[in-house]
Amino acid sequence: MTRYIIRRLIAMPFLLLGIITIAFFISHNTRGDPLISIIGERQMENPDVVAAAKARWGLDKSLPEQYAIYVGNLTTGDFGTSLRTKRPVAQDLLDRLPATLELVIAAMLAGSLTGIVLGVIAARFRDSGIDHLARLWALIGSSTPVFWSGLILLYVFSVALGWLPGPGRLNARTLPPETITGFLTIDSLLSGNLQLFRESLYHLILPALVLGWTVMGIVSRLVRVSMLDVLSQDYIVAARARGARELRVLFNHALRNAMIPTLTIIGFTFAYLITGAVLTETIFSWPGIGSYAVDAARNLDYPAIMGVTIVGGMAFLLSNLLTDIAYAFADPRIRLR
Amino acid sequence: MTKLYRRSHFARWRAAALLCISLTAAASFPALASAEDKPLVIVRDIDINSLDPARAWCDTCQIYLSNVYETLIGLGTDNKSLVPRLATKWEANADQSQFTFTLDPDAKFSDGSPVEAKDVKWSMERLKNVKGDASFMMDAVRSIEAKDAKTVVVTLTGPNSEFLNILTAPYTGVANSVEASANGAAAGEDAATADKGEAWFLAHSAGSGPYMLAEYKPGDVLRFKANPNYKRSAVAIGDIVIKHTKDAVAQAQMLQSGGADIAMQIDPDTAKTISGGELSVETVPSYNFLYVALSPGAKDGGKLASKEVRQAIGYALDYDGIIEFTVGGQGKKIPVAIPNGFPGTDGLPEPKQDLAKAKELMAKAGAADGFEINATFPNMNAYGVDLSLLIQKVQQDLDKINVKLKLTPVEFSVWRDQVRGDGIPLTTVFFAPDYYGSAQYVQYFGMMEGTPWWKRAGGATDASITNAKTAELLTKVLAAGDAEKPAIYKEIAQTMIDDRIIIPVVSPDLVLAHAKSVTGLRYSACCNLLMNELGLK
Known part of the structure; x- marks a missing residue:
């Protein structure tokens, strides 16, 4: 397995270069003017200002030249400067990635665990009231638009009941802890501030639930289908006939075999949410990669678009690798070579 | 056996759930911060x-x-x-x-x-x-x-x-x-x-x-x-x-x-949902405005070269309806592309719909049967106004004088590219002041050589677009003393209204x-x- 992992890791830079090349030329050939991020409407009519901006941002060079410069800079770790925030893209990404990871990990944990449990229960009590309820809950989760559920839950739990805080990673009046990892829950613990830890955890609940509900819907339906298939197998009947306890049958015998397709979808969803949790980030004012990506795309902020592409590409490549490794653990018959 | 087992199984779940609830309560989530000693x-x-x-x-x-x-x-x-x-x-x-x-x-x-x-x-x-x-x-x-x-x-x-x-x-x-x-x-x-x-x-x-x-x-x-x-x-x-x-x-x-x-x-609309004795919600007039812009020089915008057609479009718009439809009545009419209250705007007649006059002008221009034009617009919300709603209302109004709009929503970056490229015959967009003064608006919207909207309207290729009087009056007002300025700006405003290149439609109130x-x-x-x-x- 080690050789397999090393081989996949070696291939990653080449795959990333392919992603970068395709994304670079597609983004630079879309309709629209990147100067929108740099120059206001009035000064777009001023040739001196336009020329100065193009020279400053290298937009006066040919596309192949821009590509060569960009790739050359990447080899030194320079992702360029965002046309919109005017800060190094690497700095923007480092500021925002922990926020996204903190949210996505919490949502994936909540969504995957509840989804798996719900899927198992639904399969175990097939066609009963419990099954129908579980399926309805999953259906609502996977089909309700996040912007709607987010706003409704915010209204109910934050405005009407006052049980949970409003948008943001922390109360806007609170100073964040010193940045160590960028994960507020971890940094507040590392700084020994339990009050801040609780506040950051508290702020994580609603967005993680909203995002996790969608994940739960997808996972539970998949687990249910896989479990139904597995539960009808002879070895399950045999296990029950031998007097194995139901929990052992469900989780040790059935679930483990039903997890392969679920692992694929969990891995894919995790990678997707790194750049795809846009609506949740917008509604909850969560300063993550998703909202950064959308702003970059809307403003044709090429360096930022490329930075997000690299992060997204890396997320997919790594999650694929981790999913493959997880297969081997879930099913010992699978050998990675 | 199964039943017994199931009961035992759920009993454990209940115990676990109770434990979770107890732990949650014990965690004593922090109360929402009060405003005292905290930043605004x-x-x-x-x-x-x-x-x-x-x-x-x-x-x-x-x-x-x-x-x-x-x-x-x-x-x-x-x-x-x-x-x-x-x-x-x-x-x-x-x-x-x-x-x-x-x-x-x-x-x-x-x-x-x-x-x-x-x-x-x-x-x-x-x-x-x-x-x-x-x-x-x-x-x-x-x-x-x-x-x-x-x-x-x-x-x-x-x-x-x-x-x-x-x-x-x-x-x-x-x-x-x-x-x-x-x-x-x-x-x-x-x-x-x-x-x-x-x-x-x-x-x-x-x-x-x-x-x-x-x-x-x-x-x-x-x-x-x-x-x-x-x-x-x-x-x-x-x-x-x-x-x-x-x-x-x-x-x-x-x-x-x-x-x-x-x-x-x-x-x-959102303001109406805000309630609570501790909150205050008031609306005040703003200096921001949204406008319809006509560009005779744009590709396929030829019919707009006729001033009568442009004036007909101005008369066909239902200004009150636009304000009601876009901002629920929370806005003001604006006669010229200079904010209400800025020098030269006092006493200008409010724009109003006059369909009979609009049809008469269309007939006079030989365009009674109407025409179809492209109306690309930035798909966004500006100062509380959804531009797609605004242009749909404009589309409905202009349909009454047989001017058909082909609506194309685009990203703002694409809109800017188009408006500066081939041009857009009819579009809607917005403007906000940088300071109190009217000259900035004349220099942006006036049909004088070199201004952004003069270029977009086709001033470089169509001499009839240029309004020499606007430029002449601007030179005069920039050398004038405070006492003379309002009257001269009012004259300038009248030239801008007559050009009918920029037709302001709403100045949304600020909440x-x-x-x-x-x-x-x-x-x-x-x-x-x-x-x-x-x-x-």
Whole structure:
């Protein structure tokens, strides 16, 4: 397995270069003017200002030249400067990635665990009231638009009941802890501030639930289908006939075999949410990669678009690798070579 | 057996659930923070493109710069009169081409160093030479002389009676030249390439305003702290946070839940949902407006070359209906592309729908059967108005005179590309003031050679687009004294109305939503929000 992992890791830079090349030329050939991020409407009519901006941002060079410069800079770790925030893209990404990871990990944990449990229960009590309820809950989760559920839950739990805080990673009046990892829950613990830890955890609940509900819907339906298939197998009947306890049958015998397709979808969803949790980030004012990506795309902020592409590409490549490794653990018959 | 097992199984689940509930209760989640001893929180969409006074250009930038970098002249609470700021007094020569400013002897930057004439000269020259968005404000400047430490003389290339108004714009704020220069900023003629100060300005401030930059995280937060060296007026609130909250509904929820004290971009529909005895919601007229623009010179815009057709379009629009449809009646009609209340707008007739006249004009132009034109528009919300709703209403209105609009929503970047390329025969877009003064609107919307909308309308290829009278009157007003200006601006406004290239349709009201404990909140024409006027009860 080690050789397999090393081989996949070696291939990653080449795959990333392919992603970068395709994304670079597609983004630079879309309709629209990147100067929108740099120059206001009035000064777009001023040739001196336009020329100065193009020279400053290298937009006066040919596309192949821009590509060569960009790739050359990447080899030194320079992702360029965002046309919109005017800060190094690497700095923007480092500021925002922990926020996204903190949210996505919490949502994936909540969504995957509840989804798996719900899927198992639904399969175990097939066609009963419990099954129908579980399926309805999953259906609502996977089909309700996040912007709607987010706003409704915010209204109910934050405005009407006052049980949970409003948008943001922390109360806007609170100073964040010193940045160590960028994960507020971890940094507040590392700084020994339990009050801040609780506040950051508290702020994580609603967005993680909203995002996790969608994940739960997808996972539970998949687990249910896989479990139904597995539960009808002879070895399950045999296990029950031998007097194995139901929990052992469900989780040790059935679930483990039903997890392969679920692992694929969990891995894919995790990678997707790194750049795809846009609506949740917008509604909850969560300063993550998703909202950064959308702003970059809307403003044709090429360096930022490329930075997000690299992060997204890396997320997919790594999650694929981790999913493959997880297969081997879930099913010992699978050998990675 | 199975039943027994199942009962035992659920009993364990119940126990686990009870344990979770107990732990949750024991965790004693923190209560929502109270406003006491905490910063004042403002929620808005932080649209910052820079914090460098010579490069910034956005609504939030106006707020930031107004509160961090003082200008020579301020705008009074009536949003019209000029009041002293860094300059305690000023005088103009007879033809308004040279201005002398005397600086406040007590003015200090946040690092404690005095504000001197050299800083004013450096800041103005930098604004002009870095060729940023606001550099046009210094286009008229020929030279700036620091006569002594506290006297600045600005000489213009010609008369400009609006120059003092320009100096109220936050973009003309004065920065500490020594500190900024030491961190890469340059002001010389080669500043467009030599200046490297922007990155420093994103993390530091060097102004003499009531506040200093405490922290800026793009797309997240902008924190201010009071400048201890600011003595012009008392600053009641030590720390102010602008929290990035893009969505109007989320802004309202933050306000209602006590997470914010001021919500800045609540649209009228959302305002109706805000309730609570501790909150105040009021609407005030704004100086922002949305307009329909016609471009005869655009590809397939030929029929619009007829002034009668353009006038017919103006008469066909249901202005009251547009205001009702787009902002629920919370807006004002606007006769010309100059904000209501600005010089020259008093007494102008309000636009109104007259379908009979519109049809008569269409017939006179030989276009009674109508025509179809492209109407590409930016698919966005501006100042609480959804542009797609606005243009759908325009489409309905123009259908009544057989002008069919082919609506094409696009991203703003694509719209800008198109409007400057082949052109767009009919579109809708928005405008907001940079300072109190009407010349800026004439120079942007007037059908004079070189203005942005003259180019877009096809002025370069169609001589009939150019209105020589507008240019002539503008020259006259820029050399005129205060007493004559309103009448001349009114004449200019009439020429702009007659051209019917720009047809303003609504000036949306501004919703001021805040906790009742906040005092001193008002809308400023130059600066949006002046934080040093805020207080807490």
